[in-house]
Amino acid sequence: MFASLHLHNYRAFFFGAIVSNVGTWMFRVAQDWLVLVILTDRSSSALGLVTALQFLPIPLLAPFAGALADRYSKRTLLAWTQAFSGVNALVLWALVASGRVELWMVYLSATVGGMVVAFDNPARQAFVSEMVPNRLLPNAVGLNATTFNGARLVGPGVAGLIIGAWGVAPAFGINALSFGAVLIALWVMRPDELTPAPRGRGRGAVREGIAYVRGRPDIMLVLFVIFMLGTFGMNFQISNAVMATRAFGKGAEEFGLLGSVMAIGTLAAALIAARRTRPRLRVLLGALAGFAVSSAGLALAPTYTVYAVLLVPTGLFALTVMTSANSTVQLGTDPEFRGRVMALYMAIFMGGTPIGAPVIGWIGDVWGPRWTLWVGAIACGLAFVVATAYVLRERRLPAQVSYTPVDPALTVDGVDEA
Numbered sequence: 001m002f003a004s005l006h007l008h009n010y011r012a013f014f015f016g017a018i019v020s021n022v023g024t025w026m027f028r029v030a031q032d033w034l035v036l037v038i039l040t041d042r043s044s045s046a047l048g049l050v051t052a053l054q055f056l057p058i059p060l061l062a063p064f065a066g067a068l069a070d071r072y073s074k075r076t077l078l079a080w081t082q083a084f085s086g087v088n089a090l091v092l093w094a095l096v097a098s099g100r101v102e103l104w105m106v107y108l109s110a111t112v113g114g115m116v117v118a119f120d121n122p123a124r125q126a127f128v129s130e131m132v133p134n135r136l137l138p139n140a141v142g143l144n145a146t147t148f149n150g151a152r153l154v155g156p157g158v159a160g161l162i163i164g165a166w167g168v169a170p171a172f173g174i175n176a177l178s179f180g181a182v183l184i185a186l187w188v189m190r191p192d193e194l195t196p197a198p199r200g201r202g203r204g205a206v207r208e209g210i211a212y213v214r215g216r217p218d219i220m221l222v223l224f225v226i227f228m229l230g231t232f233g234m235n236f237q238i239s240n241a242v243m244a245t246r247a248f249g250k251g252a253e254e255f256g257l258l259g260s261v262m263a264i265g266t267l268a269a270a271l272i273a274a275r276r277t278r279p280r281l282r283v284l285l286g287a288l289a290g291f292a293v294s295s296a297g298l299a300l301a302p303t304y305t306v307y308a309v310l311l312v313p314t315g316l317f318a319l320t321v322m323t324s325a326n327s328t329v330q331l332g333t334d335p336e337f338r339g340r341v342m343a344l345y346m347a348i349f350m351g352g353t354p355i356g357a358p359v360i361g362w363i364g365d366v367w368g369p370r371w372t373l374w375v376g377a378i379a380c381g382l383a384f385v386v387a388t389a390y391v392l393r394e395r396r397l398p399a400q401v402s403y404t405p406v407d408p409a410l411t412v413d414g415v416d417e418a
Contacts, residue, residue, distance in 0.1 A: 002274070005143070015181075018151055018181075020181050020182045021147055024151070024178070025151050026171040027159075027171065028155075028237060029163070030163060031050065032255075033255070036241050039102070039106070043365070044364035045364075047241060052355075053111045054111075054114045054117075055354050057115040063210070066122045066342065069119075069343065070337070074126055074339070075130075075186055075191075078182070078186055079183060088116065096168060126338045128330070129338060137327065139275075141326050142273030143270070145266070145322070146270040149266035150263070150270075152266060156259025157260035159171045161253060163252040209344065213344055217394065218328075219329055221387060223345065224383070224386075225288060225387055229318070231379070232352075232375055233379065234318060239360070239369070240262075242369035243370075244258055248307070257308070258308060261309075265314060265318075269315070285388055285391070287321045288380055288384045290316075291380055292380040295314060296374070360375060
């Protein structure tokens with residue numbers, strides 16, 4: 001389960017990411033509370049717009065960001081994106097701490113942050129394959145998810161306590177400082193232990209990457225699934241906020257706790273993913289169906305406690321879809337295209353949010369908070385039906401993508417442990 005942590009470079013990256021992700025989750029809760037309660041009168045539309053602005057630059061800049069990640073040092077690109085993210089977070093903290101923050105400033109900060117993330121994501125995703133050998137890539141992808149979701153277990157709950165006791169400003173300050181952890185991790189890496197992918201060409205690189213994906217029906221299917229999940233299903237930044245405040249009448253502490261409770265499921269799924277030696281399409285589709293069912297359960301939850309409990313399986317199914325999709329795409333992509341393909345992957349997964357978040361926010365205002373969950377449940381249920389029907393019709397699609405053979409040391413008596 002923790003095989004990749006034996007490698008110095010990945011170990012440094014792993015622990016740096018944990019610290020940074022704790023800050024990120026604290027920031028998310030603080031930003032949501034700032035917009036929903038302090039700057040507006042519980043407007044889910046305003047919260048949806050902030051969420052959209054955070055993700056809008058990703059699909060617009062992703063093709064160029066992916067080409068950049070394939071052409072230049074991913075380690076250097078990550079150092080720049082982390083530095084810019086830290087400065088952006090520091091400016092927002094100063095505005096909040098001084099009491100001068102206005103809603104348009106949050107919108108602007110969200111847009112700038114989204115632009116930086118657009119360049120950070122493809123480099124970060126593709127950099128994993130330079131830190132670990134192919135046989136450990138599914139393990140590293142799973143462990144990457146544990147850094148994000150382990151931090152989610154801690155960050156939202158701590159943020160809720162801090163907001164309740166001292167207000168939102170300290171949570172913003174901690175997030176600004178947390179970016180330094182990744183910068184330190186990148187600095188202490190051993191360059192001779194990295195295995196950089198072949199550099200992509202400059203001119204025509206974007207068109208070449210898109211043409212590569214168009215010729216891969218297995219990758220196209222995965223991209224369809226994660227688009228539906230990311231656009232309509234993964235809007236818990238909005239759903240948890242409006243359910244906690246409007247459906248159940250709770251405060252900042254209870255709202256923050258929901259994120260930590262959901263992380264129990266996502267962290268469990270990440271640890272399970274770290275044990276898999278290969279991604280499987282049936283696991284991805286089965287988890288998508290489970291997510292649709294559990295999301296419907298959340299929409300029907302009669303009490304805050306029931307809602308919180310149902311977040312655990314919902315998080316488990318959601319993260320299983322994401323880790324399976326990520327591993328499938330990375331292992332099935334030629335190394336020289338990996339930056340561009342992962343940029344397209346992240347653009348489709350996160351780029352749907354500018355479409356989905358404002359719609360979900362508007363639905364929450366007009367139809368009520370529970371419909372923010374019903375939309376995701378129905379959309380992901382339909383995606384499961386369409387994807388399954390396509391696989392049954394196109395039997396030439398494999399159960400899993402082709403990949404570098406598994407190291408015999410990771411199997412028991414020649415049988416894949418997964």
